[in-house]
Structures are given as structure tokens and as C-alpha cells.
Amino acid sequence: MLEAPHWNPKVKKRWQPxxxxxxxxxxxxxxxxxxxTRARFGFTAESGTTDDAxxxxxxxxxxxxxxxxxxxxxxxxxxERQLQQIAADGLAQMYFRANNSRAHGLGMELTDVERIDIQx
Numbered sequence: 001m002l003e004a005p006h007w008n009p010k011v012k013k014r015w016q017p018x019x020x021x022x023x024x025x026x027x028x029x030x031x032x033x034x035x036x037t038r039a040r041f042g043f044t045a046e047s048g049t050t051d052d053a054x055x056x057x058x059x060x061x062x063x064x065x066x067x068x069x070x071x072x073x074x075x076x077x078x079x080e081r082q083l084q085q086i087a088a089d090g091l092a093q094m095y096f097r098a099n100n101s102r103a104h105g106l107g108m109e110l111t112d113v114e115r116i117d118i119q120x
Contacts, residue, residue: 028068
């Protein structure tokens with residue numbers, strides 16, 4: 001069985017930010033990310049076209065610009081709720097509005113988050 005290497009704290013302190021920066025650049029420029037969540041989604045739209053909120057399990061790939069928005073907001077000190085809203089906006093655009101090719105004007109609210117996982 002292989003053991004994890006024992007990192008010199010000075011090496012780890014210098015190395016980790018470089019690795020994070022490299023991953024951030026790749027995800028925010030080419031790869032995007034995947035959001036997996038279980039939460040209550042509610043919708044707003046024109047009169048008579050609303051959909052009551054209900055709990056859904058959704059896993060959706062988001063393009064690089066959403067990764068960049070999340071990383072930038074986090075670096076600027078966004079709180080958990082603000083980061084969740086960015087992820088919700090990405091899900092609204094890509095999952096519910098099919099990258100804005102349908103359901104124009106559909107607004108979405110994410111509440112009662114049971115879990116949210118972001119995979120790079």
C-alpha cells in the first residue's frame with residue numbers, strides 16, 4: 001500500500017497556489033465545470049406560465065464562463081449564498097433554458113439546498 005508523501009510545509013505552501021491557479025485557468029478558459037445539486041427550484045415567468053417550486057436532482061455541465069464567474073466571485077469575497085446564486089444562474093441558462101434557446105424570460109430561484117457539488 002502506498003502512503004501519501006510527507007510534504008515539507010514550505011514546499012506545500014509554495015506549490016499549492018500554483019496548482020490551483022493552473023486548474024482555475026484551465027477550467028475558466030477551456031473545460032468548464034459540472035454542478036450537481038439537490039435543491040428546490042422555483043420559476044417565474046409571464047402570468048399563467050409559472051411553475052411551482054419543487055425539489056430536483058440536477059447534474060449539469062457549465063461552460064468556462066460560469067467557472068470564471070464562480071472563481072472571480074469567490075476571490076472577491078462572495079458569500080455562500082452569492083456563490084449558490086451564480087451556480088443557479090448557470091443551471092437556469094444551461095439546463096432549463098438550453099443555453100437560451102428556449103424558455104426565454106424564465107427566471108429561476110434556488111432554495112432549500114440539500115447539497116451542491118462542483119466538479120472541476
